[in-house]
Amino acid sequence: MGLRYISLAIVLCLTATSGAVAQTKDRLDRRDKLLGFESVGLLQSATGSCTAALITRDVILTAAHCVYEQGEEFTFRAGYRDGTEIAARAAVDVVIAPGYTAARKAGDRPSAIKNDVALIRLDSPMFEVGINPYEITSQARKGSALTVASYGRGRMGALTLERGCILQKRYRGDVVGLDCDATFGSSGAPVFVHDQGRTRIFAVVAVRVNGDRADAETGAVELSKHVPALMNTLRNNRAAAPAIGGAKRIKVGQRSTSAARFTKPGG
Incomplete structure (x- = not known):
């Protein structure tokens, strides 16, 4: 199947089926x-927010x-809930996957997706109690039950944990179709899989198709091929752009002219 998965809005049945894992949503409003x-x-x-997750002590995913369209100063608030967080750090460097910028400029939405x-290096490592980086895994099969943790429109005050999402489709380019209930602000959210007794990140939420309709689908990007290259870019001198491997480096304070996809404050 080609990369028409987004523009054609694949029709998926989101109702429970025999043997399916029941989906649950929890608002994580207590420590x-x-x-x-x-x-x-x-x-x-300054103009909006997305979701992110720590993958090393000083790098978030x-x-x-989220960063291409909002090239201003970024702050990562780990464990944020109702105005407080466990730890907060400022961003000092951003790299995005090779091919994204060219696809955006060309209007090639499937290739952009x-x-x-993107990976973001923080101004200092996070060692606060309870803060531990997540590992990346490629171990998720069609039909796997997944968990998505996100901040989204109407539920930004605390993290929402959605358990029992199903990996329903696989497309070219390491894109997967999920039946998770993503919304604006859920962009960048980690998609977790329980792998050998541990919770690891399998993919990152990229797009939502058809909103709240019955044929809605959440598109996510698998990470096992992207993250190692982007980590190498962050480890090297990122003074020049484009960075190693063609990944784009966005300096903190640089702004794009593209329309924002962050959730606006209060929206």
């Missing part, structure tokens, strides 16, 4: 509820369009 998900946080700029991954 004890956050156990194991303290390292997911709110990524904020999010969607490329399959490269919609």
